[in-house]
Amino acid sequence: MIRGVKAGLLAAVSLAFAGCTANGGEVETASSKPAAEKPVKFNKDPYPSTYKGYPTRLTVVRNVTIFDGEGGRIDNGSIVLSSGKVLSVGGPDMELPTDADVVDGTGKFLTPGVIDIHSHLGDYPSPSVEAHSDGNEATSPTTPEVWSEHSVWPQDPGFSRALANGGVTSLQILPGSANLMGGRSITLKNVPSRTVQGMKFPGAPYGLKMACGENPKRVYGSKGRMPSTRMGNFAVNRATWQKAAAYKKKMDEGKVVDRDLAMETLAGVLSGEILVHNHCYRADEMALVIDMSKEFGYKVSTFHHAVESYKIADILAKEGICSAMWADWWGFKMEAYDSVPENIPLVYKAGACTIVHSDDANQIQRLNQEAAKALASGRRMGMQISDEQAWTWLSYNPAKALGIGDKTGSLKPSKMADVVLWNGNPFSAYTRPEKVWIDGAMMYDAMNPKLRPVSDFELGQPGEGDVK
């Protein structure tokens, strides 16, 4: 009886905080086990989110231009934020509560918070001293057993810059790309916190970071071990997936008696609970990865960096795989040589899922500007893309690719009130976030220096609490 209650509680906790875990919190299979060896039991959510939204006030923003995040636009619009959720969004005729805090948005723009699907904040924090280098467990080409959340330093000043300058309300922290399988990623709410658990996005599924191409073969080839070539990359990946498939079969049959943390992650991918985020630059390699995913029965959520997605945009559209891209980074390495500034609009034009990402503590502060440059490149080619359509690259598409599209990423009633008020068109170089709400709580206000978070590291240092 007691055991049953405990199991039920664990399952409930797990469902609340781990979203995608189809089996609930405890994994156990009953049938056909040897008497001496009991199947392993484990909690799929051992480091649960403790994030709860901060106190909110009933808030109205009116007379504002709204990009709803799903491609819609409302001129002279209004929004009501209530108890952490979007209560209603509409035009000038929408009925508004009379007891709300009212923000006049005349001349301003309102969007869903920016979501960066590719960040290393916390894992490679500022200052970038050797002691802070926690993003690559570069001791083995496959480390699916490591979890990026165990490296996140919540005091990284980069989080507050992304909030105040970039309007970033959620972000995925990925392991680096030294390894073919770098480990689990974690999706965070961009709120200051004493602990990483206090930032974890409730209910977001885990991701698995994978990497193609130059990095893994360089890192391990230089150590005189496999992989040292692209074919070596695939051989190691395939052997590892083969092992994972066997592990999953044993798990499904209730025959796993010793936990294997690496295989647990990969089995999670094979069962669809954990989403694959694959660093991959070249088109030909992406095509091979797609076949590998079919060979072993998993799905790639998103190719990251993807500078050659424009060469296979039709294939990516057909396979339903997102591309997370920079606007114009190029030439820093061989596999980034064929980057074009029209990559993002060309992928969009092909009907494939299009995302603007940063992979950078600086560019995460202006992803809106990166999208603007890509948008301009598309329009210069004659493409008809509206501002509000381009905003899907910054919030709803990354939300969907992270498995949180039903909760955030667009301004629809009952979704999380993750909202940015910009002091002008966010696709202008002259525009900045004015206010940022996360789950309806105002976490940044350019007009109020007290609503400017200062990390522990910056306390007592030159420029503490300065505009940044």
Added chain:
Amino acid sequence: MMRALLLSAAALIAAPVAAQDVAITNAKLVIGDGSAPIEGGTVVVRGGKVVAAGAGVAVPAGIERVDAGGRWVTPGIVAAFSRVGLTEVDAVSGTNDRSANKSRFSAGLDIAPALNPMGSPIAVNRANGVTRAIVAPGSSGNLFAGQGAVVDLADDNDMVTKPRALQYVAFGEDGSAKAGGSRAALFLLFREQLLAARSYARNPATLAEWGSDALIQRADADALVRVIDGTTPLFVRVDRATDILNVLKLKTEFPALKLVLVGATEGWLVANDIAAARVPVLVSPLTDLPGSFEQLGATQSNAGRLFAAGVPVSVGVFDDDDAHKMGYATQYAGNLVGLTRLPGASGLNWDQAFASISSVPARAVGMDASIGSLRAGRVGDVVIWDNDPLELGSRPTAVWIDGKAQSLVTRQDRLRDRYLTPQEGNLPKAYDR
């Protein structure tokens, strides 16, 4: 009119032509010296040089006329601090000539023969409106990195505008590591190398006497003599406020040094000292993270605060990508304009912001009489933009360098065009060009 249109079209699409005379009319004209844009302006270029620019400027008879149609016309962007031309693919070492960490030479290194005007980054940067660049070497095996150059980004075989235009040295953490591990070692090594060069200048035989104990090679001494006497500006990478003050003090012992500060992330903390020393600063203006312990005070308001204190501030692109994306200079300058609308922040107004990527860096390297603005006598580097040049996504529709119309086609354009439709046709993509 027909003739003007034809010529205009030719200027947009043609390969470089020899003509160096052109008049661009009906422009929203930016001179680049910090003055306000002039509606209905005209710029006249003859023999590759600007002869007149402003409102009511007469167009000489028989000269090629281009009607800008009211669009923005500016001097070409001057990349304030860069490695343009020194690298094709950063991570492919054979194509990367930034640094020479295994060289036995240092200050004497001269990047001129390493510059590759045929490299694809030249065309990409040019297509983003960059016509000139201040190029510095990365590092050597010793303290001084060597001699940089001022270059043009024209579609031709020679990009050197002025060789040996600067000497570069990194102070702070990087310089300390080079010098043996501490700032004390750095400042001593700096001083001893300059004193050795001075001794050599007075008596060249001294270098031979020192033999293998010599701190520098003869070629290095030659270069440092020109630093000591102020012939060659000394660009110093320095970020921490106290390091900046100590660098400024170097002028006490070497009064002719022509210092230019690069980075100066904490410059705003000692802005008045920098202003009093009349030392120009090149900033990467959006640096706002404490990336190291010498950048604790980093803020995007650095440029605005330095400017307000009277420091000549140039905006560069060098803490992220210093060879491929010089076009970011316009975006960064635009961001500084945006800061003027943010309570508590400091930025630059539009005119100052544009000058910070044209005439101000030209002045820092001592060349504002010849490049960086459309004042009479400067080189004919002119750009017509499709929109406000500091706004995101604006691009040139025409570029002249030394009065010659430039191609704006890049290798990236060719790739884009090949894959406008990604599916292969009757023949593979390799036949599509």
